[in-house]
Amino acid sequence: MKIKNNMTIRIIIALILGVAIGSFMNLYAGESWVTATNQYVFNVLGQIFLNLIFMLVVPVVFVSIVLGVVGVGDPKLLGSIGIKTVLFFLTTTAMAITIAMVLALVFKPGEGHANLLASDDVKKYEQQQKQKVEEAKAQGMATEQTFDQTLINLFPKNPVQAMADTNMLQIITFSIFIGIGMIALGDKVAGIRNLFEQANEILMYIVMMIMKYFAPFGTFGLVATAFTNAGFGAIRQLFMYFFVVLLALAVHMVVVYGGAIKLLARKSPIWFFKGFAPAMTVGFSSSSSNATLPISLECAQDNLGVRKEISSFVQPLGATINMDGTAIMQGVATIFIAQISGVDLSIGQMATVVLVAVVASIGTAGVPGVGLVMLAMVLTAVGLNPAAIGIILGIDRLLDMTRTAVNISGDAACAVVISEAEKRKLSVN
Incomplete structure (x- = not known):
């Protein structure tokens, strides 16, 4: 089943309408009719859609990775693909945050905004975090996780x-073991393999x-609820921060990903961008x-011609x-907060x-808002x-959308x- 262009167009139209209507309603924030519409219409539509997608995440990841491992066949080849995948992700993440910090140092988004530290938002966030730590300690939960853990x-x-x-890393680990077991047993478990393939067909149909x-x-x-809550007022207040994050995201997307597609693939x-546009929206x-994982897999396999076994392994792991988009936010935010705090970070x-x-x-969960948790770790590390x-x-939800894309x-x-490297290797052999 290929993803139709008209569906992509409908989603883009919905995005535009959400931005326009949400921004308009933000002008009347606090009015009872705006609050009611946001809570009972925008939020309900959005959350039902998210729940329907999240309903499929665990089964899609489990089935996809098992089939991906079985499709690769050779455990040694699987290990090779796994190492290449992790190296690619870690390298691009390091490049992403470096690009972000360089642009933040050039544009100086936090210069002259020291008064922001005295805002009510800062005090409110600090109180919320203290309360979370106290609750965690009261329940006997660790507030920080060590490397060995x-x-x-x-x-x-x-x-x-x-x-x-929904512990994704543990699900991936378990799926890999199941896949390796199915490879080792071969024809003895042909029925189980057919079951997974049929389950995958059902899941993709539901998607x-x-x-x-x-x-x-x-x-x-x-989108409407995000712009109703934040609106362009928050963007105006933090325009330079917003601009630098978007610029870094655009540079990384075009230069790093575009360069990888051109030079490596x-x-x-x-x-690439045209074929993957539906998933990006x-x-x-x-x-x-x-x-977004189910639709991302469909785009990669149908529109970009990625081998199913490779797509099914690489994308759930990714x-x-x-988290390149999240790393970019962290890089800009760290320099921004250092600048408004009057701190010059050393090399x-x-x-x-x-x-x-x-x-x-x-190991960071691919869910909304998780980047802020990671950012707290980064800020603490540099004092x-x-x-x-x-x-x-206030504007993180709006930027979170672009980071996810x-x-x-x-x-x-x-x-x-x-996938292209494996195709070339097979053609040579």
């Missing part, structure tokens, strides 16, 4: 619980039905790499560990920002006050690069 948590002791908690009948309405609701960047509206501190952001991106995140909270494009670019 992160490694241990890659492996589920209860895969069913991992699926219930297309959701996209056909619900996507435009859900997209409109999500030997394909046209225009062909859904990513923009949902602000979630995981929620939705978990590849060593900037290197720390890059390192912490890259490491933090591994800046995480409470300053409250300043950018970049994140999923990076996953697809990696899948195209690896």
Whole structure:
């Protein structure tokens, strides 16, 4: 089932209407009719659409990765593809945050805005975070996770619980083991393989039905509620920060991903962006790499010609560990907050920002707003006050949309690069 152009057009129209109507209603923020419309119309449409997509995330990731591992066939080849995938993601993430910090140092978005630190938003955010820490301690939960604990948590002791908690890394680990077991047993489990293939067909059919009948309405609701809450007023207040983040995202998308497609995959960047446009529009509206995963897989396989087994392995992994758009936000936000705080970061501190952001991106859930959690880790690592995140909270949802579109494009670019490399290797042999 190919993704139809008219569906993409309907989603884009819904995006435009959501921006226009949401921005108009933001002018009357606080009015009872605006609050009611936002809560009972925009929010309901958006959340139903998100729930329908999230309903499929765990089964799609589980089935896709199992089939991807089985399709690769050779565990050694699987290991080779896995290493290439992780190296691609970590390299582009480091490049993303470096581009962001360089642009922030050039444009100086935080210069002359020291008064923002005294805002109510900062105080409110600080109080909320203190309350969360106290609640976590009261429940006996760890407020910080050490590196060794992160490694241990890659492996589920209860895969069913991992699926219930949507713990993507544990689901991926379990799926890889299932796939390797199916490869080892071969024809003995041919029936199970057929079952997974049929389950995949069912899931993709449901995805297309959701996209056909619900996507435009859900997209409109999500974008309309985001702009009703934030509007262009917040953008005006933080215009330079907003501008630098968008510029860094555009540069990274065109130069890094476009360059990878041109130089490594030997394909046209225009062909890539055109073929992946439907998934990018859904990513923009949902602000979630995981929620967009089913449509991303469909675009990569049908529109970009990525081998199914490679797409099914690379993209779910990317939705978990590849957060280039989020890294860009962290780079700009760190320099921005340092500038309004009157702090000049040293070269060593900037290197720390890059390192912490890259490491933090591994295992971060692909859900809306998670970038702010990672940003708090980055700010703490260089001695800046995480409470300053409250300043950018108002427009983060709007930027989260663009970050997600970049994140999923990076996953697809990696899948195209690896798929084309494997095709060339087979043709040589």
